Amino acid sequence: MKTINNTHPNIKTIVKFMYGLALLFFISCSNDDDSASVVPVETPTAKSLQIVSGNNQTAFINETLTDVIEVQVNDQNGNAFPGTTISLSVDEGTISSNTLVTNASGRATVSWALGETIGEQVLTATAFGSDGTALVGSPASITAEALDLCQTFISTEQLPIGPDAGTETISIITITDEFLISDQTIVTLNLEHTFDADLDIFLIAPNGLILVLSTDNGGAGDNYTNTVFDDQGSALITNGIAPFTGTFRPQDSLALLEGIQALGDWTLFIVDDQNIDEGILLDWSIQLCRP
Numbered sequence: 001m002k003t004i005n006n007t008h009p010n011i012k013t014i015v016k017f018m019y020g021l022a023l024l025f026f027i028s029c030s031n032d033d034d035s036a037s038v039v040p041v042e043t044p045t046a047k048s049l050q051i052v053s054g055n056n057q058t059a060f061i062n063e064t065l066t067d068v069i070e071v072q073v074n075d076q077n078g079n080a081f082p083g084t085t086i087s088l089s090v091d092e093g094t095i096s097s098n099t100l101v102t103n104a105s106g107r108a109t110v111s112w113a114l115g116e117t118i119g120e121q122v123l124t125a126t127a128f129g130s131d132g133t134a135l136v137g138s139p140a141s142i143t144a145e146a147l148d149l150c151q152t153f154i155s156t157e158q159l160p161i162g163p164d165a166g167t168e169t170i171s172i173i174t175i176t177d178e179f180l181i182s183d184q185t186i187v188t189l190n191l192e193h194t195f196d197a198d199l200d201i202f203l204i205a206p207n208g209l210i211l212v213l214s215t216d217n218g219g220a221g222d223n224y225t226n227t228v229f230d231d232q233g234s235a236l237i238t239n240g241i242a243p244f245t246g247t248f249r250p251q252d253s254l255a256l257l258e259g260i261q262a263l264g265d266w267t268l269f270i271v272d273d274q275n276i277d278e279g280i281l282l283d284w285s286i287q288l289c290r291p
Contacts, residue, residue: 044075046084048136049127052107058145060290062093064113069142071100071125072107073135080106084127084135092121092146114146121146150184150289151177153266156282161193161270163278169270171281175206175262179290183258186287187213187229187250189268193279196221196242200271203254203286206264211252216273218242223279231255262288 054069073084086100092115100108123142127135196218203211214237221242233247
C-alpha cells in the first residue's frame, strides 16, 4: 500500500532553515559569553620593601643585637613576593650577609654586630624591581643604639658623718646587671666634713672585698669635692690636699676588682674616727666596665 506524504516541500525547507538559524544564534551567544568571561591575568612583580622586626634595638658596642633584622617584599597586590635580592650596608659594625634573597614568604633576615661608636648606628636595606626602579620603602633604614661598655651608677642619698668617734656611714648602690668587670673602675665622691683627717673611706664589693680609698688624709682641711679615685690618676690620694678636687690614685688599687661579678651591693663605708667634727655625705658614684 502506498503512503502519501501530505507535508508540503516548502514547509520542510522553511523548518530546516529556521532550525539552522537558531543553531547559529546559540553558537554565537555561547562565543560571546566565553569572550566576556576572560579576564587578563596580571603578572605579580616586586612592589614594596618593609621592615618586619628588629628595628630600634639596643646593645653594647661590639655586641650582636639580640634579635635578627627581618624585612619583607610584597607585590603590587600586597602579597608576599619571593626571590627579590636585597642589598645591605651598615655605617658601623658587621652584618652576617651583604646580600639577601627573599624566601617563599617574601622575607629575609640578617644578624648585626654593632660597631664601637657609642650612639645611633644605621643599617640600610635597598631593593629594586625587575625594571630597575627602587621599591616603595627602599632604601629602608634600621637603627640601633650602641651603649658604652662602661656604666656609671650613682647614689644621691645624703647621710650624716660623725660627730662621735667610730660613727659609721654606709651608702649602698645596688647593681642588677650581671657581668664581670674590667680594670677600669672609677669612684667619685662628694662630702662635707670639717676635719678630713678624721675620715677612713672604704669601698666594699659585692663579694666582700674591701678596698681602702683614703684613710686619715687631708689634715685639718675640709671636704672631698669632686674627688675621683682612679688608678690612672697622676697623684696618690695620700699626697693630695683637701678638698681633693681632681683625680687621685686610691690607697688600694681598684684593679683588684677586675674579673669579679658586678651584680649585687656596692658599699661606700666611711668611719669618722674622732669626736667633735662632723659632716655629710652628699653623693657618690661608681663606674664599672664590661671587658
